[in-house]
Amino acid sequence: MIVYDKLWKTMEKKKISQYMLIHKYNVSTGQLDRLRKNENVNTKTLDMLCKYLSVIYLI
Numbered sequence: 001m002i003v004y005d006k007l008w009k010t011m012e013k014k015k016i017s018q019y020m021l022i023h024k025y026n027v028s029t030g031q032l033d034r035l036r037k038n039e040n041v042n043t044k045t046l047d048m049l050c051k052y053l054s055v056i057y058l059i
Contacts, residue, residue, distance in 0.1 A: 004035045010053055025052050 011017070021027040031045050049055075 001038065002040075003038045007035065007049065007053075010055065014053055016053065021049075021052070027052075 011021075018032055021032065022029060025048075027045070027048070031041055034041050
């Protein structure tokens with residue numbers, strides 16, 4: 001099971017709110033809802049979040 005706990009911690013550390021993701025970065029509320037519920041999200045969304053949060057990731 002994939003959990004997104006580190007996402008929320010990173011967002012808090014970088015002072016990026018869910019509100020900001022929705023209104024500044026145009027992340028859909030549906031995607032955020034799936035992330036909150038630890039449900040499946042597409043890789044495009046994950047890539048976009050890494051870009052916005054300036055996170056380096058390895059494939």
